[in-house]
Amino acid sequence: MDIKNDLKAEALALGFSFLSVTDCSPPGSYPAYIEWLAQGHHAGMTYMASDRSRIMRQNPAMLAENCRTLLIAGLPYPMIPQTAIPASQHPTGRISAYACGKDYHTVIPSLFARLLEGRINHSLPTDSHLTFTDSAPILERDLGQRAGAGWIGRNTHLIRPGEGSYFFLAEALVNIDLEPEPPFTPDYCGTCQRCIQACPTGCILPNRTINAGRCISYLTIENRAGIPRELRSLMGNWIFGCDACQQVCPWNRFARTAMPDSALHPRLSMAFPDLLTEVQLSPEEFRAKYQQTPILRAKHRGYLRNVVVALGNAHDAAATPYLANMLEHDPDSMIRAHAAWALGAIGSRAARETLEKRLRSETDAEVIVEVKQALQAK
Numbered sequence: 001m002d003i004k005n006d007l008k009a010e011a012l013a014l015g016f017s018f019l020s021v022t023d024c025s026p027p028g029s030y031p032a033y034i035e036w037l038a039q040g041h042h043a044g045m046t047y048m049a050s051d052r053s054r055i056m057r058q059n060p061a062m063l064a065e066n067c068r069t070l071l072i073a074g075l076p077y078p079m080i081p082q083t084a085i086p087a088s089q090h091p092t093g094r095i096s097a098y099a100c101g102k103d104y105h106t107v108i109p110s111l112f113a114r115l116l117e118g119r120i121n122h123s124l125p126t127d128s129h130l131t132f133t134d135s136a137p138i139l140e141r142d143l144g145q146r147a148g149a150g151w152i153g154r155n156t157h158l159i160r161p162g163e164g165s166y167f168f169l170a171e172a173l174v175n176i177d178l179e180p181e182p183p184f185t186p187d188y189c190g191t192c193q194r195c196i197q198a199c200p201t202g203c204i205l206p207n208r209t210i211n212a213g214r215c216i217s218y219l220t221i222e223n224r225a226g227i228p229r230e231l232r233s234l235m236g237n238w239i240f241g242c243d244a245c246q247q248v249c250p251w252n253r254f255a256r257t258a259m260p261d262s263a264l265h266p267r268l269s270m271a272f273p274d275l276l277t278e279v280q281l282s283p284e285e286f287r288a289k290y291q292q293t294p295i296l297r298a299k300h301r302g303y304l305r306n307v308v309v310a311l312g313n314a315h316d317a318a319a320t321p322y323l324a325n326m327l328e329h330d331p332d333s334m335i336r337a338h339a340a341w342a343l344g345a346i347g348s349r350a351a352r353e354t355l356e357k358r359l360r361s362e363t364d365a366e367v368i369v370e371v372k373q374a375l376q377a378k
């Protein structure tokens with residue numbers, strides 16, 4: 001068997017749904033990335049705009065010495081069906097499918113290492129390789145399309161016929177030459193616009209990029225600051241990531257599920273957490289509950305901010321005592337500001353009384369503005 005077919009067969013055996021090959025030349029959509037930065041669509045992700053990020057994204061070969069071939073693989077994770085929503089007396093949050101299993105940043109590199117290690121110096125005559133997923137400054141989706149793995153949809157995902165978009169991308173750079181696969185040229189979005197219509201914050205742009213500053217995934221995971229007031233009510237109950245533009249994509253009706261023994265297999269119980277439980281988690285309890293999952297990336301402070309926004313959107317008066325306690329006692333002004341907004345959104349008599357009381361003792365200028373706006377909310 002030749003090297004490529006051997007690697008492909010082993011990748012499938014390990015749970016990847018495909019493995020493709022491309023060279024290390026500059027990605028064709030590099031100018032679209034530069035324009036994205038120029039428009040400020042990377043929001044607070046300043047690492048996306050650093051000199052290193054720009055140089056490396058233009059020259060994937062610079063990532064590892066003497067590397068000439070890029071292997072790119074996809075590891076599927078199952079979507080979470082809406083029908084899985086549990087019957088609950090309390091409002092529930094929503095965690096995106098990719099985050100409900102073990103952290104893929106730890107699972108995928110070790111799988112890829114297993115794929116390569118047995119072969120290095122045997123069927124794969126390389127002495128230099130580097131594997132990564134999501135962590136290196138490269139345009140993974142562009143290179144996936146160039147390697148023939150799928151097309152880039154209007155929702156900006158790499159989509160594969162028969163498989164959809166619920167998969168992670170992972171790469172390995174190796175210092176041998178392998179014949180590149182032909183790029184994937186059809187555009188199977190056709191006239192469909194479902195993702196654009198379904199995006200709660202309207203952040204999908206016509207050139208198949210997004211304005212990340214408005215994307216719920218950015219706002220709930222990467223964003224360390226407050227959530228802009230005008231976006232909060234659009235976020236619904238998403239508290240970590242967002243799948244709205246994938247859920248509506250017709251190509252995901254055929255999404256295959258991850259292998260049953262996959263460490264990534266989402267735990268449905270994680271997908272719809274009880275918001276009144278989540279709002280009471282201490283930093284230690286948060287870390288213990290979500291250890292080894294991607295959710296830790298938001299940190300306790302960011303997660304709590306997201307939960308508070310979702311409680312405001314749930315308009316459930318049962319949340320009032322928890323939010324009132326936060327507004328009165330939380331030392332973090334960002335949390336107090338969001339608690340004030342949520343109380344305003346709930347708008348009950350008890351919520352208003354809490355806001356009025358706090359207005360007499362609050363000293364932070366931004367929180368005072370939030371409290372005043374919350375009192376005008378209804």
Ligand code: B12
Pocket residue numbers: 028029030032033036045048096097098133134135136137138139140141142145146152155156157158159165166167168169170207208209210212215217218221222240241242243245
């Ligand atoms: C920064 C980042 C984010 C940001 C910005 C996302 C964005 N769309 O730009 C935020 C935090 C919002 C985010 C969210 C999510 N992300 Co993210 N993210 C990344 C990361 C690290 C960089 C992406 C990037 O460079 N963005 C800049 C824009 C300009 O580039 P781009 O999105 O790749 O778009 C390029 C193409 O669309 C291209 N293009 C447009 N038209 C055409 C046409 C052709 C023919 C070609 C070739 C190219 C092309 O132009 C762009 C510039 O090159 C990648 C990993 C990586 N290193 O690539 C993961 C990655 C894109 N994310 C991923 C995932 C899973 C998500 C979420 C689904 C998580 C969630 N459930 O919340 C959401 C989806 C949101 C969305 N609609 O994209 C996966 C996507 C897998 C897939 N099947 O596509 C990746 C690849 C991580 C991984 N290794 O699996 N993400």
Ligand code: SF4
Pocket residue numbers: 155198199200201202203204210214215216217241242243244245246
């Ligand atoms: S992840 Fe959500 S907010 Fe972001 S582009 Fe998709 S639908 Fe819009």
Ligand code: SF4
Pocket residue numbers: 153154155156188189190192193194195196245248249250251
């Ligand atoms: S929802 Fe429609 S337009 Fe959006 S990515 Fe899927 S097929 Fe393309």
